[in-house]
Amino acid sequence: MSTIKTENISGPAVVTTSSPVTASGGGAATSFQLPVNMCTTGSLGGGGVGGVITTTTTTTRNNISVTNIKCEVEEAGSISSNSTTNGNIVSVGFYNGSRCGAIVSGGSGAAGATGVITSGHGIRIPVTKAEESDSETELTNIENLKVTRRVTPSSTTTPATSNHHNGPRPMSWEGELSDNEVTREAELMDTDSTMSNGGGGGVAGAMVPQEPSNAVAVIKSEASTTTPCLVMAGGQDPMIKPELDLHPTPAIYHPKLKLAPTQSDPINLKYEPPDHVASLVNSPLLARQKSTTALPHLPANPSPDSAIHSVYTHSSPSQSPLTSRHAPYTPSLSRNNSDASHSSCYSYSSEFSPTHSPIQARHQAAAIYGGNYNGSAGNSLHHSTLLYRPMASSSGGQAAATASAAAKMDSVSHEVQNLSMDATSSCSSSATAAAAAFNMATDPTTGLPASPASAGISRQQLINSPCPICGDKISGFHYGIFSCESCKGFFKRTVQNRKNYVCVRGGPCAVSITTRKKCPACRFDKCLQKGMKLEAIREDRTRGGRSTYQCSYTLPNSIMSPLLSPEQQHQSTVQNLLTQQQQTQLQHQLQQRLNPSQHSPHQQVPQMHSSPNNGFGGGGGGHTPNPTNATTIKTELNDNYGNAAAPHPLPSAASLNNGLHSSPRNQAGPQSSTASHTNSSIPQLLQEIMDVEHLWQYNEAELARLNQPLTTSSSSASLNSSSNESSSSSSAAGRQMTNPLLASAGLSSSTNPDLIAHLCKVADHRLYKIVKWCKSLPLFKNISIDDQICLLINSWCELLLFSCCYRSIDVPGEIKMSLGKTINLAQAKLTGFQPCIERMLNLTDHLRRLRVDRYEYVAMKVIVLLQSDTSELQEPVKVRECQEKALQSLQAYTLAHYPETPSKFGELLLRIPDLQRTCQLGKEMLSIKSRDGGDFNLLMELLRGEH
DNA sequence: ATAGCCTTGAGT
């Protein structure tokens, strides 16, 4: 009965930044606009573009139908540089009738004709952008892998009390400024994508490691994704986590903007929206126009970038924050649900809520997208996940994620909902029934994807199925997935008590109803893998009420499996295995690189926060090879941070430190194996900065999301689908082509749309993360919102570029774009980015020479961010004071750790002017024209968002 | 620590 609504309002925003030059050098100020949704908007470059794009496509193949939900994309206009406030927010609203997102229901059948399938009872599951949801989910998952005490970032937004009752719970705002460098990545992408571990290459060819289920005990490294494009995104620890980088098109979305529900997952699904589709649909931009109307208060210019939108999108199972009627549309930046919000790729409105579960939805069923139904690429399935693709456009009903062209676009960004259940836990019986239930239907009229429920899966059926984690009886929807009471409690305890479990065994232990008590680390890992969301755990422990985090529904494999052909299942299985192996391998390599001496499998080692699996600081992910199943529980020490509960689950400081200490390479940073963040030699402020660094980084899960397998298959899929489903995909491509930003980046009509979509997605994510990171910075939080906006607008490019250079330290002559993707000077020449890359290489050389360690790196980022000479600052003095504190911390640190090189501090600062000039050059190269009259309300909204 | 049951409270 209940319809699921996802209302996402996202606003694409173009931010114009006048880049102030920092400290040491003067820098020329360039105004740069950050287009948010590249994909969506027709013209990013120009002033805001407002346009509504409606895409409704439904395709069905046999049982698999993909429905594109009608999306209205509103494009945010560009935001002019200085004005701090008036941003345009684009809202994307999905209401009953129209939802963006296509759900493909599985069946493998022949390719179906495109059409809308309607079923009398379908559950609609609107899915917000896959990207968002996925990203969040993965983010959370990533972070979750390790359960660690979370450090509460004081800086982080404070959930205002206000939120408490009225609005959605404080959501963390995650903004990512992403730079997408586009080069001829399309090609690279394709190539790369294929390589990526589970995930397909993203646009940039970024590889996205899929969620590694296996955590390496001691050290987990996240897989990095590489984007073929120049990505300046913040890389992190070069060794440790690769970050996704984006193009310079940071977009900011209004947190509260609701994204168009692109998809819904009936059960924990990770949805991967096709980029172009997603971007369009989800993109704030898209939403904006209409939404704007609907929501006057929203900023006019939504950022086009889809990525951003994710940030804004909040969906809670029960209700989406965004949708919450109470709360005005205001960006919710609060941390609580930050993760959710961010990656929440799909937020589903209340309608989507588990509560109302899709199951109940009587509307037409949406097509449920089962992993690779097409078989086109066996690759796409994540685990045994079903993918709901919000936009079916490309998919043309091709269930296979891979197949659909649209899917390509989104693949990365779109979240794929995992319906997965491990084989171990899956039950065939229920599955069958459920499978039968899945008759995908899409609402012909709305074109909205039906929820799985619509497919015929009822809530009851879901509840009757086994807990995806242990196989026990499902008691309800808990923390984002349908799970049993014990796993619910386990997850809660683990997160609330900040347990840091480490699997001594080193490998994923079987988690069943009988063995679930044996290895909490693996159990927690599985919880995350299956979709439990850290953000669902309330920091304030408030009881009752509805949660606002975005949820994804995961259907047990058992349920979904029937939809897949044996071959497909096999493929997915193989994929999973490969992914895990690859990840494990990667982790292993990282471990060795980081700290060969510690490599001992047996010992419990503090895990890096970046554990591939969950990304959580927790130990869940880490596995050390050990014959025994013994699991050790580590309680984080964080005395310093300790008590404060992190707004959202964060990697423990300890874990962070560990990561740091074990940090990459030979860098001279403090690398004591015993490292604890309490290390007195590290200035507290610096440590605090480090503690929020994880917010900047992408964990594997995120990367995996971004680089979904789809990308891998995307190329082929696109090709395949192109012929059949040309209409939708072509239209998307057309839109993209019109995007000035893309054009400026060298992406022309010929450019692989998937790549573009991917870039957009990545950019969105990056923006989201950057915003989130900023909000959590101890110094930054004390600065007025308006100034925060100014600072962020001013330095986003520098931050991304710097992080990119930093992580490239270990690859002389090359710049790591992401996930191992690199670009050398020769390649840069081909793409026309030679000047910029050359400078980046030069900067990287300096960083290498200086042996910049991670603490220095994070401190420098903050220093770059806190430029008191940034134009339009209301309280430049305050900013200066904050910067001085950061400078003092860095100085104290360098003197303490590198007494032999007293000039290091000064040398580090001398790199800043280079950095700024490089950014300026990069921006110029991108030929991004500043837009007049734009405003960056979105950004402001983000910053103001609930906190 | 686990897990079943109870209480809470926003949303319907």
Next chain:
DNA sequence: ACTCAAGGCTAT
């Protein structure tokens, strides 16, 4: 008034 997801309580 009901639903249901989240936190709390408590026997094991």
